Every structure is written in C-alpha cells, then in structure tokens.
Amino acid sequence: MPDLNETPMDRFRHTLYKIIDTPVSLFRERVVEPNRKSYPYYHRKFKRVPNIDTCDVGDYVCFVEAHEQFRRDKLVESEILAILRQRREACIAYEGADWKKKCQQVMDDYTNAETNWFIKYGDLGAYGNVKDAYMKQKHRLIWQRRHPEIED
C-alpha cells in the first residue's frame, strides 16, 4: 500500500533492500517452511539435592551429588553476574557523560552481586569443591564472631 510520507529516497532504499531480500525470503517461504517438520525440544530441569551441610561425615554419595549441584549453581550464578555486568556496561555506554548520576542503581546491583559471588565462590581455586566452600563459610562466620565490631 502506498505510504504517504515515503520519499523517492525511501523508495530507492526499499527497492535495493528488496533486490537482496526477495529471493531469500521467497526461498524460505516456498521451499523451506512447508517441508520442515515440527517437533519439540526442552530445557533440562535439575532437581535440588541435599546440600553439603546436611551430609554425614562418611557419606561420599551425598558429597558427590552436592558437589555437582555446587558446580551447576556456580555456572548459573556466573551467568547472572555476566548479565548484570552487561547491563552496567550498556548503561554507561548509553548515558555517556552523566553516567555517574544515572547509572548508580545498576552499578550498585552489580557491585553487590560481585561481592556475594566472591564470598561464595572466590579464592577456592580451580579444584575447589563444595566442602572447601562450606569450610570457607565456617571460617568467615567464626571470624565475624570474633570481630563483632566490624559490621558489613
């Protein structure tokens, strides 16, 4: 249908676009789409297993399951942190000169998330397992108990 505000330049641009787009779109609509089959695929759902703090001392099965869950959680939380980081970068790029005033919330979110990630997973090394993380938490709580004056 004729567009009211379409200039000759717009028409030229659209013509150029159609020269490249029409063969491809026609091929897709006429040849590819009708011959395709429709069938589903799913996202894998993992059930929660008991954490390391509920495992007995000699129960290595419980430990292995808790460690697998720990690894999956670490991947998920690393991805969440990456998304927050991208939001911060996007905010700074978008706002330009006055990012300091406008991006404060986004940056605080990222800083908090980064701190929490480091509290949970940081400094464990490449082969750190779930027991190391649990012990790290234990040492942190003991330290906090011994230094009550430092509140954070």
Place this chain on the structure above:
Amino acid sequence: MVVFSLLRPNGPAGKYAISMFNRSRSVLATIPKQGAAPIRSMSGKPVFNVKASTWTWQQFKNDLHFFVGLGVIPLGLLILYANIFVGPAQLTEIPEDYEPYHWEYFKSPITRWFAHHIYESPEEKYERLVSYVCREQEKIKLRKQEQRMKQLMYARGDYVGWFYIPFTDEYHKRARTRLESYRNQTKIQ
C-alpha cells in the same frame, strides 16, 4: 674485448647471416633462436623434455578435489537436508509425567542425532558415577570395621582370631616320653 659487435647473431649482420644460412639449408636443420628450447622427438627414442615442474599445481588440484568432493559437497548436502526437510526443534515446556529422552534437549537435528546415537546420556553417566561412589563407600565402611576389629583383638587378646596361633602338644608329649625313657635307661646302672 668486444662489447658491441655488429657481427653478433642478434645484430643486423648476424640476422642477415642466419637468414642466408637458413635459406641454403633444409627446414629441419634451422639454427634455433637464442633462448628457445626445441621440443621435437624426431629420432624415435624417448627424449627427456626439460620443462618447469608442475608439482604445486597438481597438488593444488588434488587438494581442491579432495576437500570439495569429499568434504564440502557431501556435508553441504547433509546440512541442506537437515535444515530444509527436518528443521530445528521448537522450545516447549516439559509436559506433566513425561520424561524426555536425553537427545530431546537439543535444538538442531544434527546435534540430536549425535546425542542419540554416538554420545552417552548425561543421566547415565551421573548415575554410573554415583553408583561407583556408593559401592566404594561400602568397601570403605567394611575396611574401617575390620581395622577396628583387629585393633581390639590385639589389645584385648580375648578372641581366637588374627593373633592366635593354634598349638598341639602331641609331638611334644611323644618327644618327652622318649626322652624320659632314654634318661631312665641310662640312669639304671
């Protein structure tokens, strides 16, 4: 030494001389131009024609045919078939009380085929790992019990087990009676 001589074959006099010379001889015996290599096997015997090597060109053609004929074309056709006639899967929620096969978690039909026929399912792998740990755990428990048992038996010494060596006095008695009788014999004088 002569740097430029009109009598050289390239010079005007030389060319005239060669043309006169050629006119007087047969066609077959012409003096060749400088720099041209004659390729004529007129004698009937096999002659080695000196040419530049075409090895790189032949190798290039070999490689081209190999990678395109055995790589690009078959795999390209396979990929076209997979994308046009089968197509990628649609993401859906897992329906109630249905557990999908491990290859139904992938989108592309080629990946699904690999997951179905070549790779093993991650659920099986996980189960195998956990069952191995479970069996080893039972062994650990038994070994710990045995160790504790040995410690107690050694400490208390009250059970016929690891540290008891059975002993009969049968042979000692026989030897003793023999000794006694020998001593009695020698004593009675």
